Amino acid sequence: MKARTLYDKIWDDHVVQQADDGTCLLYIDRHLVHEVTSPQAFEGLRMTGRKVRAPEKTIAVPDHNVPTTLDRANGGMNEESRIQVDALDTNAKDFGIHYYPVSDVRQGIVHIVGPEQGWTLPGMTVVCGDSHTATHGAFGSLAHGIGTSEVEHVLATQTLIQRKGKNMKVEITGSLLPGVTAKDITMTVIGETGTAGGTGYVIEYCGQAIRELSMEGRMTVCNMAIEGGARAGLIAPDEKTFAYCMGRPHAPKGAAWEAALTYWKTLFTDEGAHFDKVITIKGEDIAPVVTWGTSPEDVLPITGTVPAASDFTGGKVDAVQRSLDYMGLTPGMKLTDIKIDTVFIGSCTNGRIEDLRAAAAVLKGKKINDGMRAMVVPGSGLVRAQAEEEGLAQIFLDAGFEWRLAGCSMCLAMNPDQLQPGERCAATSNRNFEGRQGRGGRTHLLSPAMAAAAAITGHLTDIREMMAEAV
Amino acid sequence: MEKFTKLTGVAAPMPLVNIDTDMIIPKQFLKTIKRSGLGANLFDEMRFNLDGTEIADFVLNKPAYRRAEIIVAGENFGCGSSREHAPWALLDFGIRAVIATSFADIFYNNCFKNGILPIVMPEDVVNALMEDAQRGANARITVDLEEQTVTASDGQTYPFEVDAFKRHCMMNGLDDIGLTMEKAASIDSYEAKASTLRPWV
Numbered sequence: 001m002k003a004r005t006l007y008d009k010i011w012d013d014h015v016v017q018q019a020d021d022g023t024c025l026l027y028i029d030r031h032l033v034h035e036v037t038s039p040q041a042f043e044g045l046r047m048t049g050r051k052v053r054a055p056e057k058t059i060a061v062p063d064h065n066v067p068t069t070l071d072r073a074n075g076g077m078n079e080e081s082r083i084q085v086d087a088l089d090t091n092a093k094d095f096g097i098h099y100y101p102v103s104d105v106r107q108g109i110v111h112i113v114g115p116e117q118g119w120t121l122p123g124m125t126v127v128c129g130d131s132h133t134a135t136h137g138a139f140g141s142l143a144h145g146i147g148t149s150e151v152e153h154v155l156a157t158q159t160l161i162q163r164k165g166k167n168m169k170v171e172i173t174g175s176l177l178p179g180v181t182a183k184d185i186t187m188t189v190i191g192e193t194g195t196a197g198g199t200g201y202v203i204e205y206c207g208q209a210i211r212e213l214s215m216e217g218r219m220t221v222c223n224m225a226i227e228g229g230a231r232a233g234l235i236a237p238d239e240k241t242f243a244y245c246m247g248r249p250h251a252p253k254g255a256a257w258e259a260a261l262t263y264w265k266t267l268f269t270d271e272g273a274h275f276d277k278v279i280t281i282k283g284e285d286i287a288p289v290v291t292w293g294t295s296p297e298d299v300l301p302i303t304g305t306v307p308a309a310s311d312f313t314g315g316k317v318d319a320v321q322r323s324l325d326y327m328g329l330t331p332g333m334k335l336t337d338i339k340i341d342t343v344f345i346g347s348c349t350n351g352r353i354e355d356l357r358a359a360a361a362v363l364k365g366k367k368i369n370d371g372m373r374a375m376v377v378p379g380s381g382l383v384r385a386q387a388e389e390e391g392l393a394q395i396f397l398d399a400g401f402e403w404r405l406a407g408c409s410m411c412l413a414m415n416p417d418q419l420q421p422g423e424r425c426a427a428t429s430n431r432n433f434e435g436r437q438g439r440g441g442r443t444h445l446l447s448p449a450m451a452a453a454a455a456i457t458g459h460l461t462d463i464r465e466m467m468a469e470a471v
Numbered sequence: 472m473e474k475f476t477k478l479t480g481v482a483a484p485m486p487l488v489n490i491d492t493d494m495i496i497p498k499q500f501l502k503t504i505k506r507s508g509l510g511a512n513l514f515d516e517m518r519f520n521l522d523g524t525e526i527a528d529f530v531l532n533k534p535a536y537r538r539a540e541i542i543v544a545g546e547n548f549g550c551g552s553s554r555e556h557a558p559w560a561l562l563d564f565g566i567r568a569v570i571a572t573s574f575a576d577i578f579y580n581n582c583f584k585n586g587i588l589p590i591v592m593p594e595d596v597v598n599a600l601m602e603d604a605q606r607g608a609n610a611r612i613t614v615d616l617e618e619q620t621v622t623a624s625d626g627q628t629y630p631f632e633v634d635a636f637k638r639h640c641m642m643n644g645l646d647d648i649g650l651t652m653e654k655a656a657s658i659d660s661y662e663a664k665a666s667t668l669r670p671w672v
Contacts, residue, residue, distance in 0.1 A: 013669075016661040017654060023636045025654060027661055029672050037554065039504035050648070053658075057672075065502065080502035087504050124672060131553040131577060145577050147555035148506075149584035157651045159658060163634070195489060196547040196573055229550065231576050252671035260671045295489050315488035315545040322487070412552075414498045421521075433493040433551060435516045 003270035005167045006236050007202045010142040010267070014125050016159055026162045029124035029141075031154045032110045033060040033097070035088040036414070037129030041152035042091040051095070053158045058097040059119055062088050063109045064414050066102055068377050068404035073103065081415065095155075108380025108406035111135040111348040115219065116380055118248025122237035122264040127154055132348045132430065134225040138218035139245070140237035140267045142202070145226065166276040168201040168230065169269075172209035174283035179464040181358065182217030183350060183428070183447035185209065185281075186224040187289045191299030192279060198230030201277060204269060205235050209283035215244040216354035223349045224430050227296035236268045288463050290335055291432045291445040293323035298432070302450070302462045306333045326434055327442050328422070335460050338444065342425040343374040343455040344437070345448055346404075347411040350428035351379025353386050355448040359428075360392040362452035362466065368400040369458030375402040375417070377409040401455070413437045426454040473586040474644035478567050479613040480540030483530045484604035488545035492578060495549070495557040509556055510563030531564075535607035541614065543597060543604045544571045548589075549578025558585045568614045570621065572597050583637045586644070588616060596621075596629045616642055 004012070016025040031054075038060070045051070052058055065081040066072065077085065085102065092099035100107045106117065111132055114120040126136045126143035129151040136143035150160060170189055190197075203225050205218075213221065218235050225233025242261060245251045252260045287301035298320075300307075308331035309321040324331065329338070345351075345359050356376065368374050376396050378384035384406055387393050393403050410417040411429035419425055419441025428451050432443040444460060453461040500512045518529050525532045531539060542548075542561075548571040549557060558581045561569070568588040582589045592600070603610045603623045610624035616638060622628045640647055651658075665672065 017657045019636070021635055023634075025651065025657070027658070027665065036501050040506050040555075043504070044648075048648075050652075078502075084502055084504060121671070123669070129553055129555075131551065133553075145553035147553055147558075147577060147581035147584060149555060149581065153648050153651065156648050157655075157658060158662075159651060161636070161647055161651065195550055196575070199547070199573060199576055226577075229547070229575060256671045260669075263669060295491075315486070318486070319488045319545075412498050414501065431491075431493070431551060433491045435497055436493050439497070439516055439521070 003273040005269045005273045005275065006140060006204055006234055006267055007142065007167055008273070010123055010125065011164055013123070022163055024162050024164065025159045026125060028127050028154050028158055028160060029057060030114070030119050030126040031058045032114050032126065032128035032133070033058060033151070034064055034110050034128070034130060035062040035084045036064045037148050038091065038151055039084060039087045040148050041155055042095065044152040045155060050156045052097060052155045055096040057158065058155065059114065060088055060092045060097055061100040061107055061110050061113050062102055064408045064412065066407040067415050068407045068409045068417060070405060072405060105381040105385065108383065109348045109351060109408055111223070112351060112379035112383065115139065116248070116382055118245060118251035121245055121251060121260070122241060123267050127160065131226045132223050134231065134233050135219050135223040135348055137222035137225065137232050137234040138215060139241055140234060142232055142234065144231040165202045165231065166200055167274065168198060168203045168277040169275040169279070170203050170205050171207040171278070171280045172205065172283050173207045173280060174209060175212060176209050176283045176286060179288055179449065179467055180286050181447040181449065182213050182220040184286050184289050186221045187291070187296070187299045187445065188281065188286050189279065190224060190228045190296050191289070192281065193228045195227060195295055195297045196229045198225060198228040201230045203228070203230045203233045205233060210235060211238065214354055215240055216352040219352065220349055224296070227430055237264050288447060288450055290450065290460055292327065292329060292335060293320065294326055294432055294434050295319070295323070296430070296432060296445065298323060300335060302335055302460060304335050306331050306335065336462060338460045340424050340426045340444070340454045340459055341372060342419060342423055343372065343451050344410040344425055344427040344429065345375070345451050346377030346379065346409055347429035348379065349430045350448050351377065351383065353383050355428065356383065356387045356392050359448040359452040360395040362449050362463070363399040363456070364395050366399055366456050368455040372400070372455055372458060374400060374455045375404055375410070377404040378406050380406045410437055426451045426460065472584065472644045472646065475567060475586050475588055475616055475641045477613070477615045477617065478540060479611050481536060481538060481608050482541035482543050482600065482604040482612045483536040483539035484601050485530060485542055485544040486601055489547045489550055490544055491551035492549060492554050492557040493551055496554065496560040501554060501556050506559050507563060509560035510565070513560040513564040538565065540565055541568045541570065541612055542566055543600045544569060546572040548574050550575040553577045555581045558582050558587050562587055570597060570600055583641060586641065588614060588641065590614065590621060590631045592621070592629060592631060599623065599627070
């Protein structure tokens, strides 16, 4: 048999039908739904009298709009947001799909809830009307974002009309150095490929440094595959994956678990399988990184300086000038001299327990800089509860952080958590687009530990220097 | 979905790379539960000042381009979020085709579901069409999906590639959910087979 990649294998196992021109009908094992990109899809079903074909494979949770302040049970949601959340409540009930309402402790960001509840398992196809669905690829599942029309298509048919993408391998060899995290890997890769480098590809991340990551770290890496243009990122499942899945509420049990395990162990890229593109980066060469511009590809090691438009070519020259104007930065300025007034720790990229542990380790016994607004928004109610149990919440509160309820929050600022014009934020989220965190707001993407360091010093900071001081 | 066969209209030049979906329709307008009405806020933060007045030098505010039906843009158009509100906003404004050297995958797909034709052209062609678009309302560009060509105002014609199935659906305004539902028997038999092979799913 022809040597196949992990992507080839999962794809092959989900083809319902293939047309002569290569267009496939692909079966979807898990469909995750949130309040912002689904109302028009459910409305479409109602208008055509269609049902949800597989409600038992469909899971909904409100996350984008929900306030994360402690008083959210008493309102605090604006009228439009409330209508969207209410619509999801109603749609979940009317169509009989699994649902975690705002009041449920299991509520949280859809990409954190899915794995946490054991909905996401190796070898599955997973879709959601959200581009960060790539996160679930960390389990060796083929997971990608879709638009609302496709949400409706999956609701009605449990399939998608797809053409197969190309295979890309991103290998991170060796080990990461101290202070360097999964976030730095994924951002460094985007810096290397550019935001369109992965367009048309599914990326498989591999190599020793990837193997050495926890499941949380692997989710961070796959989460940002989309920022590199790839709809999906994958990591072959291994013992860490199986250990993470075991015992989760919706993971198989007993004999079914054993059968699943046997199958999951076949999910790896065969020796000699063909990749259309290969990128190799040495783990030791990766530094803690930050973004300086308004595209996730605008990445530099924290030791760098702000570039000039003239350092670039083609269409990027104008884009960089526009970025620098928007960000209020001068070429040649040291990145560590960039002052920060807001810190956001959270999102589907970095809102898991390991991220909170990393930030808390930096913040323990320290205070945030005067005038700093800093918040931690756990990725789910369960992450929040665990962080409280581990004493992390108290560390954040003692340092001067706000300790919030779960949601997407300031990653996309659809709820009241927004930047004001000119405010500058160190954020553990995934996009630094113009206006992303609030009109005129300026975003620097970085790891949770780096965000915590910036909260203390008031400027972008090399976490390694802070670690050296601590010794 | 509205059919798309052939269109002649004004093209707005947007010579910027990485035009993302947050630019096309900022998040504060995603709170709708409808598909319509988003055109008023297309490119909102580039198009309007904070007080709601127009930013005069933004292309779609210039008299020549207020009724543009085509956009010519730099590479990686539509990158970022999966929000279908982006094509809904374009469509509601009246944009029926976007020409660029490349598009982000999810946005590209979303366009076809809404009767907007995204056209990938090589850089020299995009540059020529950009120059043409910069001439204003008198330079009308023709997009012909049946022939798979774009014709500039000087009569120069450029061919483009498009997936045959997507083209077929778009030219006939087909609802692909309906088409897939006709294959219900295949989906049934796939499910039956999968439930034996992978019963835990």
